[in-house]
Amino acid sequence: MTRLALVIDLNKCILCHACTVSCKIHHDLPLGQFWNEVFTVGPSGEFPHTSLYGFPKACMQCDKPACVSVCPARATEKDKETGVVKIYEDKCVGCRSCIVACPYGARAFDETKGTTFKCELCPERREQGKQPICVETCVGGARVFGDIDDPNSEAYKIVHEKHAVRYLEHLGTEPCTSYVPA
Amino acid sequence: MIVATGNETQASSITSAQFNTNTSQTRVYIEGDEKKGGYIASHCLQCVSNCGLRAFVKDGKVRYLEGNPLDPNSRGRMCAKGQAGVQQIYDPDRVKNPLERVGERGSGKWRDISWDEAMQKISSRLRRLRDSGHPEQFVFYSGRNMQAGYTTRFTNAFGSPNHFNHDSLCASGRQMATLLTYGDTWPQMDIENARYVLLFGFSAFDAGICFVPAAQRLVNALSKGAKLVVVDPRLSKTAAKASEWISIAPGTDAALAMGIMNVIVSEGLYDREFVEHWTVGFDDFVEKELKRFTPEYASSICRVPAEKIGELAWDFATTRPAVADAMRGVSAHTNGTVSIRAVMALNVLLGNIDDIGGMNLDFGWWNIGLGAVDPVPPAPKETRRLDRLGTSQYPLAAVPIQQQILPSIAERDPYPADTVMLYHSSPAYAMPDPKKQMNILKNPDKVPFIISVDPFMGESTTFADIVLPEGTYLERYDAVSWPYSLQFTPYVFLRKPVVPPQLESRMVKDILRELAHRIGGGMEQYFADDAVAYHRKEIEGITNGPSWDEIVKNGVWVAPAKRETQRFRKNGFFTPSGKIELYSKRMDDAGFPPFPTYVPVATHDAERRQQYPFCLITYKVAMHNQSRTANVPFLVEVMDRNYAEINPKSAASLGIRDGDEVYVESEIGRIEGVARLTNEIRQDTIAISHHFGHWEYGRVAKGRGISPNPIVACNDDGIGAPAAFNSTLVRVYKKLK
């Protein structure tokens, strides 16, 4: 099977927010709505033992997506071919159940269209053989995109060699996006 | 005083439309289908890093930008500022058409005028000025220009030596220090191949002359296991990623560098062969300066424990390759140039100069040079400049001293000015003590005529007599031989408009060219070519360079050359002695400290500290540029304001809580901001970022956050003359409701 996802190396994220802004420009997102954002973890610890790092967040492309099972219109699903969790804009009724149900706060609402939207790993770019824009522009090179089921992909190697971890696993969502811990 | 003598008739046949060349030239360069959309290769200029980009254009509109992977420096990556550039093109707050002042200067009352009328007014004034025999009274006051070849062509043809950029607001202390020491104004670390990187006041993850290029290479180095030590009073994003953060007392970096060198030399850890053959003044340097900077003594100044200094020295000197560098955090102090010399001397002791993983120099090679466009105007007869460079006030400075221009004009020393053209520069906002600058701008007796070429109604532009709306950097042409590739081979890039200048805006090259033709008197012969033809000649004139079509398509051209190292072995260094000058005769003769050393920050004296107990430092972030992004919605979303940052312990002693409104006050004034309590900062220091505190510029920018500049006194070291953005002492107190 193919499961496209991101692996994000938190050691390499320099908190530059290029991913966030490039994503918003590319998908023409309205103000206040994000598909990807970068949280600042910290500063923690007392001076001079202060530490701080970035935590970029986007849709985890879950294997058991919490967002899908609450959709009353069958407008969102995990794509079998790519493993990407997609939204069919023409089917979405805009009830926002999925936004409420996603444990990662990964979904956003397009008020002009009245439908929900989210990161689908830049299908329009993948079609052209390019990487998602946030990956391509990531200044720290923290974001790696690929098929986490393909042992030859860089993503696969990082996941396994660097012991990437997943978040909120206890909720049973089986997220595909994983993180190399800082 | 000025008498009209020009030939009005010749000029009157000229219309502005003839000189608006960009429009027709843009579309041809789209790669792909115009309707379905295609790409245009260009280059970013949100900051000086000039990252390569590809703009996706559809139906005449830019949809997005992406990095250009062919760019050897930025390697296809772009930062948030770069990505958000699209929003500047379509910013609804842009100035739409030329404006003429109708009310008092600075009153904000304008009248719409046509380009023809504007250019007619400006050119007849300039023609009279030129004919009166005082062309030097025209001042081209620019900032990050990136087309100085063209703009100095104008001032030279006009006859004025007063063409300025903003280097002194940037890191001119470093430029001067490296020039004096190595004979090179912008040496670059080979940061990707270093195994130990020691940075002083340099946040490679926030800004820099090669921000995106250096940041990604530093991350690569770190993931290969390099050690990064960041010396900074504040936990910058770089310090946060460092193996070690040395939180130093502001302005004392040189003491630490001297302490480290003291250990390196006394322990014999330095590269003897290199020092013996390639430096002058080493023994005297050790004897007269280095000796007294024992770790204990250095520690008493910079507050870094003596053992730590020893440890740093050992690590630094025994890991190869290792490199040290310093930037604005050190440079923007009243001891900037001398302090940076101390940091640069660290590299000398390791002998890492022009080597893999070390400090690399240009040797006139990285800048491959563009073809000349004939005829070239002669240098102006008048050599005295309004920034007083080369006078006893600034005997050594090599780059413009921007903070001095308007004061010189006000004092009519060396002479008065008639017309100031502001371009990409905002003395009323971006300079220390902007009020002082503003008062001069405001006064028509001091500055009779101000033209501002600006896409936005920036703070300084509000004082203009005529505003000429320019397009943004994404609407213009530039051909640049960019000498700062971190691949260390020459490359050339071509910036192209990704859309024609929007609204009624024009690009400065077209404006100057039209003015030259309107002014006439021989000036027009230097401006036969429009921007495209001009740059085409420059590109085609590169020896063994690219074809025009090739660079138009690719955006960049990388010279087919191999990186060479230790090139000084061939012809020595570009210093008077041909060696690295630990002892600088020029400094000595001019009465400055001849050796790298620590001198205290002039304004940090004990008496002042009694009243103003905190050092104020200012910094930049990766999501905004100096003064031009506070109106960009998506950048404001990721950082929407700034704060007066204070250590929680210091705040507690002042009764200040997080989020309190506070005053930060220096000798020259006070500003009101919101306190942010954070352990990112030392107890004796207050940090305020740049980028915010606009009172004009646009609806998003206006009234958002604070600018530290109004309380920063305008001082410099008189050597490289970097404006001392970090040397002000302040006190902080709660605003009473």
Place this chain on the structure above:
Amino acid sequence: MKRRRANTWDIRIASYLFLAGVGAGAFGSLALLDYLEGGKLHLPTSITALLSLLLIGIGTLLLVSDLGKPLRFWRVLLNPMSSMLSVGAWILILFALTMLGYLGFGGPVFSLGGVVFAIATAGYTGILLGVIKARPFWNSPALPLLFVTSAFSTGIAVVTVLASALVIYGLDAQSSHLLSQVDLCLIVAELAIIGLYLTIMNNSAAPAARSVEMLLRGKQANTFWGGLIFAGLVVPLVLALASSEGVTNLLSSILVLIGGFSLRYTFLAAGTRALLPGEPAEASYL
């Protein structure tokens, strides 16, 4: 340019949960009484059915108007088993049909069926939230129980209001008294469930504890303490114990309704989710 919270479920959804509950509780309690009394209460039960249909109708309108794409509402019905929301929509329809059936034919089948669907409707409003694992504060079987309790309590309150407002309503004094006795028990039960609920949640997952914090001391504290606990439960309880006069009954019924709405509103709003590293807490609020 402050970051906005995700546009999620707000007061309209809380109102929907509330109205569906009241409608279910009102018809459910009278239908039960009617069944037990062998159909003697047909008139008041019919009038209540009309009102319940109205309330449920308004609730459904609110739900539909809250959709980003209201005209695509049919998709929810066409995919009945896709999600709790669709299941609920069908339960609501069946409940409405049962009430129409009662209005048309009366009789024990429809009254008993009405009771069953009333409980299902009220319970579903709790399950709708309960299945959302991301928000642990809702993940308890006690939530449907609490919502059912509140539904019947508020339903009885509506009946009481009707009884005192409509002369023709025709609810005998004995039944009326019985209902207020039941309501008293429901209020006590509700207080107890809320107390237990918050205690358990406070000791479970971190987000649930944050929710409790929000209710007791945080953003929702005013509505929780003022609207739900004090106005909605404690005062009606005291009033009911103090006297059983018509005016007090009416007043306490209105307060119970305020309490019922506050319950849906605060419990909905307090459903926060776990925070990712560095994520600001506001991001997790509804």
